[in-house]
Amino acid sequence: DVKVTQSSRYLVKRTGEKVFLECVQDMDHENMFWYRQDPGLGLRLIYFSYDVKMKEKGDIPEGYSVSREKKERFSLILESASTNQTSMYLCASSPTSGLYNEQFFGPGTRLTVL
Amino acid sequence: AQSVSQHNHHVILSEAASLELGCNYSYGGTVNLFWYVQYPGQHLQLLLKYFSGDPLVKGIKGFEAEFIKSKFSFNLRKPSVQWSDTAEYFCAVMNDYKLSFGAGTTVTVRA
Numbered sequence: 001d002v003k004v005t006q007s008s009r010y011l012v013k014r015t016g017e018k019v020f021l022e023c024v025q026d027m028d029h030e031n032m033f034w035y036r037q038d039p040g041l042g043l044r045l046i047y048f049s050y051d052v053k054m055k056e057k058g059d060i061p062e063g064y065s066v067s068r069e070k071k072e073r074f075s076l077i078l079e080s081a082s083t084n085q086t087s088m089y090l091c092a093s094s095p096t097s098g099l100y101n102e103q104f105f106g107p108g109t110r111l112t113v114l
Numbered sequence: 115a116q117s118v119s120q121h122n123h124h125v126i127l128s129e130a131a132s133l134e135l136g137c138n139y140s141y142g143g144t145v146n147l148f149w150y151v152q153y154p155g156q157h158l159q160l161l162l163k164y165f166s167g168d169p170l171v172k173g174i175k176g177f178e179a180e181f182i183k184s185k186f187s188f189n190l191r192k193p194s195v196q197w198s199d200t201a202e203y204f205c206a207v208m209n210d211y212k213l214s215f216g217a218g219t220t221v222t223v224r225a
Contacts, residue, residue, distance in 0.1 A: 004157075033213070035215075040123070040218075041217055042120075042204055042215035042216050042218050043158075043204065043206075043211065043215040044215070045212055045214075048212075056187040058212065059212075059214075065166075074134055090158065092158075102148070102160050102163060103213060105150075105157050105159070106156075106159040107156075107157050107158065
């Protein structure tokens with residue numbers, strides 16, 4: 001079974017703090033993704049990566065950055081957290097073959113920014 | 115970005131009733147289509163997917179979906195729901211390497 005794990009299920013941070021969300025997958029997938037999930041908006045793509053050290057902006061990259069130093073790990077960074085970044089963050093991975101494949105999701109991290 | 119519309123925000127029905135959830139997307143080219151489900155407290159998981167071929171696809175737990183290209187639609191159906199189908203359902207469309215999701219439909223099945 002594909003396993004995608006995220007470092008925390010719940011996280012509470014203060015405005016202005018730097019926040020790291022970690023994601024690890026154990027299936028040697030090339031592609032990894034970060035989404036945020038908000039009620040009534042579904043999932044929105046923040047960033048994705050199709051290889052180590054490669055990254056591409058998604059639909060809502062503002063206020064976020066990412067890091068992929070190893071194939072299995074994809075980190076989402078909030079340089080200076082703000083209250084409008086309170087959300088559920090989901091990480092996903094998928095195998096290659098042109099990216100037209102099922103994405104496997106982690107359990108999510110519910111981030112609250114006070 | 116691809117636009118994906120799910121017609122219903124919240125659907126409430128009784129066990130054994132039939133379920134149909136609508137999904138429309140905006141892009142007219144080649145797309146790959148998915149339905150994902152999120153049961154309470156669980157990971158998002160794939161119900162079914164369409165890449166090509168037979169436009170009627172069958173997924174897990176008795177779900178199926180029909181791709182109608184002329185209507186830009188990919189509606190999800192289940193003939194007889196169970197209480198355990200209570201969940202949030204997301205339609206998603208992939209093109210240009212990006213997966214775009216609809217807003218989701220919460221389905222509540224009453225015993």
